[in-house]
Amino acid sequence: MVLVVRGELRLTAGKTAVQVAHAAVMLVEAGRKRNADALAAWFAQGQRKIAVVVPTIDDLERVQRLARAKGLMTEVVEDAGLTEVPPGTKTVLGIGPARAEEIDAITGNLPLL
Amino acid sequence: MVLVVRGELRLTAGKTAVQVAHAAVMLVEAGRKRNADALAAWFAQGQRKIAVVVPTIDDLERVQRLARAKGLMTEVVEDAGLTEVPPGTKTVLGIGPARAEEIDAITGNLPLL
Numbered sequence: 001m002v003l004v005v006r007g008e009l010r011l012t013a014g015k016t017a018v019q020v021a022h023a024a025v026m027l028v029e030a031g032r033k034r035n036a037d038a039l040a041a042w043f044a045q046g047q048r049k050i051a052v053v054v055p056t057i058d059d060l061e062r063v064q065r066l067a068r069a070k071g072l073m074t075e076v077v078e079d080a081g082l083t084e085v086p087p088g089t090k091t092v093l094g095i096g097p098a099r100a101e102e103i104d105a106i107t108g109n110l111p112l113l
Numbered sequence: 114m115v116l117v118v119r120g121e122l123r124l125t126a127g128k129t130a131v132q133v134a135h136a137a138v139m140l141v142e143a144g145r146k147r148n149a150d151a152l153a154a155w156f157a158q159g160q161r162k163i164a165v166v167v168p169t170i171d172d173l174e175r176v177q178r179l180a181r182a183k184g185l186m187t188e189v190v191e192d193a194g195l196t197e198v199p200p201g202t203k204t205v206l207g208i209g210p211a212r213a214e215e216i217d218a219i220t221g222n223l224p225l226l
Contacts, residue, residue, distance in 0.1 A: 003134065013126045014164040014226030017133035021116065021162055024134035025141055046193065049134055051127040080159065113127030 001027055001042065001096035002107045006060050007053045009091060015084050016113070019077050020051055023094030026075040031097050035073060042097035051113035060093050066106045067095045114140055114155065114209035115220045119173050120166045122204060128197050129226070132190050133164055136207030139188040144210050148186060155210035164226035173206050179219045180208045 003020045005011075011019065031039035042048070054060050064074050075094045081087030095103050116133045118124075124132065144152035155161070167173050177187050188207045194200030208216050 003130070005130075012226075013129055014166075016126055017116070017118075017130040017164045017226060018162045020130035021134040021137035021164075022160065025137050025160060028138055028141060047135065047138060049131045051130045051134075053127075113125075113130060 001047070001049045001094065001098075002103045003049060003051045003113075004060060004063055004093040004095065004107065004110065005051060005053045005113050006057060006091055006093075008056050009085055009089065011084055011091065019079065019091040020049075022077045023075060023092040024049060026077065027073065027094045027096055030073050030075055035097070038097050041099075048100065050107075052107055052110035053113045054110060057090060060090065063095075063106060063110075064093050067103070070102065070106065072096065072098050072102060072106070114160070114162045114207065114211075115216045116162060116164045116226075117173060117176055117206040117208065117220065117223065118164060118166045118226050119170060119204055119206075121169050122198055122202070124197055124204065132192065132204040133162075133226075135190045136188060136205040137162060139190065140186065140207045140209055143186050143188055148210070151210050151212075154212075161213065163220075165220055165223040166226045167223060170203060173203065176208075176219060176223075177206050180206075180216070183215065183219065185209065185211050185215060185219070
């Protein structure tokens with residue numbers, strides 16, 4: 001599972017952590033419904049998560065398109081906007097769960113958060 | 114759901130986000146097994162998460178004792194230790210899911226991450 005944070009928003013560490021956690025939970029729920037085998041394998045391997053960053057929303061959406069084109073599950077967190085950003089702002093893209101190699105092919109060149 | 118980060122470890126933003134996400138997923142899985150009603154209510158209300166910080170492991174364990182004494186579910190993330198901390202280091206305490214008032218009674222005075 002890779003969590004791709006939208007850097008241009010310059011969220012605080014706390015806000016970022018919560019948005020990343022939203023994405024992880026959304027992917028677990030999606031996996032339970034649509035890809036239970038991949039989810040079980042991911043849990044069995046220690047529920048690995050990696051947080052990376054892209055500069056802009058355009059980059060985030062490009063990475064999402066690439067991931068979907070490879071058949072990977074994606075979820076995008078839209079913030080309720082009570083604090084740091086306007087309602088509906090896309091903050092984090094989550095990809096997976098899937099084998100690390102599959103996701104790394106798309107996100108392996110992105111800098112760690 | 115409240116995620117209590119151990120400040121003294123001075124983890125990077127990325128590491129912190131991943132540890133908080135681990136705690137959130139662990140609580141969702143625990144809730145599914147042990148408190149499905151609370152979990153469903155939490156999802157229905159937008160899966161609210163708050164990240165706060167305590168200084169030390171003693172503080173983290175004290176908050177955990179208080180939460181458990183109130184009957185709240187808790188999970189503690191122990192890091193695999195591949196990067197920033199030794200293996201088995203306790204990084205984040207997760208509490209919930211439960212009604213916000215119940216958790217706030219214990220963590221409401223802690224600073225936001």
